[in-house]
Amino acid sequence: MFKDLSPQSVFMGCLTAFVGFASSFAVVLQGLKGVGATDYEAASGLMALSVSMGLCAIVLSLWTRLPVSIAWSTPGAAVLVTAGVPEGGFAVAVGAFLVCGVLIVVAGLFRPLGRAVAAIPAPLANAMLSGVILGLCFAPFKAIAFDPALGLPIFIAWAVVAAFKRLYAVPAALVAFVIVMVLGVELPDGAFATWASSLAPPVEFVAPQFTLAALVSIALPLFIVTMASQNIPGIAVLKVNNYDPNPGPLFAATGVFSLLSAPFGGHAVNLAAITAAMCAGEDAHPDPVRRYWAAVIAGIGYIVLGLAAGAVTAFVSLAPPILIQSVAGLALIGAFSGSAVAAFKEPETREAAAVTFLVTASGISILGISGAFWGLVAGVAMLGLLKVARARA
Numbered sequence: 001m002f003k004d005l006s007p008q009s010v011f012m013g014c015l016t017a018f019v020g021f022a023s024s025f026a027v028v029l030q031g032l033k034g035v036g037a038t039d040y041e042a043a044s045g046l047m048a049l050s051v052s053m054g055l056c057a058i059v060l061s062l063w064t065r066l067p068v069s070i071a072w073s074t075p076g077a078a079v080l081v082t083a084g085v086p087e088g089g090f091a092v093a094v095g096a097f098l099v100c101g102v103l104i105v106v107a108g109l110f111r112p113l114g115r116a117v118a119a120i121p122a123p124l125a126n127a128m129l130s131g132v133i134l135g136l137c138f139a140p141f142k143a144i145a146f147d148p149a150l151g152l153p154i155f156i157a158w159a160v161v162a163a164f165k166r167l168y169a170v171p172a173a174l175v176a177f178v179i180v181m182v183l184g185v186e187l188p189d190g191a192f193a194t195w196a197s198s199l200a201p202p203v204e205f206v207a208p209q210f211t212l213a214a215l216v217s218i219a220l221p222l223f224i225v226t227m228a229s230q231n232i233p234g235i236a237v238l239k240v241n242n243y244d245p246n247p248g249p250l251f252a253a254t255g256v257f258s259l260l261s262a263p264f265g266g267h268a269v270n271l272a273a274i275t276a277a278m279c280a281g282e283d284a285h286p287d288p289v290r291r292y293w294a295a296v297i298a299g300i301g302y303i304v305l306g307l308a309a310g311a312v313t314a315f316v317s318l319a320p321p322i323l324i325q326s327v328a329g330l331a332l333i334g335a336f337s338g339s340a341v342a343a344f345k346e347p348e349t350r351e352a353a354a355v356t357f358l359v360t361a362s363g364i365s366i367l368g369i370s371g372a373f374w375g376l377v378a379g380v381a382m383l384g385l386l387k388v389a390r391a392r393a
Contacts, residue, residue, distance in 0.1 A: 013297025
């Protein structure tokens with residue numbers, strides 16, 4: 001096993017962990033706070049997710065000898081941003097996270113459920129995702145309007161780096177955010193002492209509570225976007241790089257690690273899509289058989305970064321909220337553009353996708369259930385009407 005380890009895999013694994021964590025941790029924090037988490041509970045959730053996905057990557061990569069990259073569900077976190085605080089608070093959201101984890105396990109072990117998720121029309125799933133993301137993608141421009149001296153450097157750093165190397169654009173924006181914080185934000189007295197006291201790993205157990213409304217408005221949309229936008233594309237990335245994984249056990253394993261992170265505030269872990277290409281490609285090693293070590297090293301990196309989640313969250317909490325929302329929005333622009341193009345690409349499903357997108361983006365809540373669910377329901381109904389009308393014609 002250790003004979004397959006190489007400096008190239010170590011470097012790519014470290015880079016994968018940094019890019020995966022830095023590019024979307026802001027989205028995770030915003031999502032957890034969106035369903036009622038306190039700053040400390042959000043830090044605990046970030047820590048639990050990072051450690052869980054690191055352990056999952058190590059276990060699956062060593063078990064299968066494939067470069068199985070794991071990530072937290074960034075689209076799922078975006079769903080949480082718009083879901084709203086459920087009645088009963090964050091404990092109810094944690095109950096929904098547990099239900100989502102169970103559904104992912106069942107989808108991996110029970111093939112009909114996995115096929116049912118895969119059967120959701122891709123344009124509608126993408127329209128729901130783009131509708132969920134839309135509001136947060138406005139944040140970078142709202143930050144510029146809030147204070148150009150603070151918001152503009154973050155956007156410029158992202159735009160310049162994205163023009164040359166998209167993968168490093170969000171980390172560049174994060175560096176700009178840190179510089180803006182240090183030079184442009186007046187920190188309160190005792191801020192450094194508060195930050196130093198947060199260096200210990202944050203651990204907060206949240207006793208879950210379960211409600212039907214949270215099941216429908218949080219667990220189901222979280223499960224759908226995690227499977228459709230992360231797990232299924234994650235398998236596709238491995239296949240593109242000439243690997244032939246068995247999807248079921250991999251899905252089930254991510255569900256198990258999601259269940260382990262949920263009581264500490266983590267919403268879901270899943271197969272990585274973007275960072276999966278880093279570990280599965282030639283940059284990880286010329287020999288495909290030895291690339292699994294890149295995913296193992298990335299897993300170790302996620303664990304180390306996760307243990308520092310308290311310090312990261314404490315530093316971020318010192319900034320005006322719109323600034324960290326700006327970084328989160330920039331992290332989702334690529335996902336928004338990709339999902340929007342996929343949603344409206346086919347003329348036959350364009351109207352149904354538009355209905356899904358608009359209902360979801362409207363942010364409506366009916367019977368305590370968020371717009372993401374109603375958007376998917378409205379889109380499916382519209383798609384059914386269009387098929388009936390075309391059949392009669």
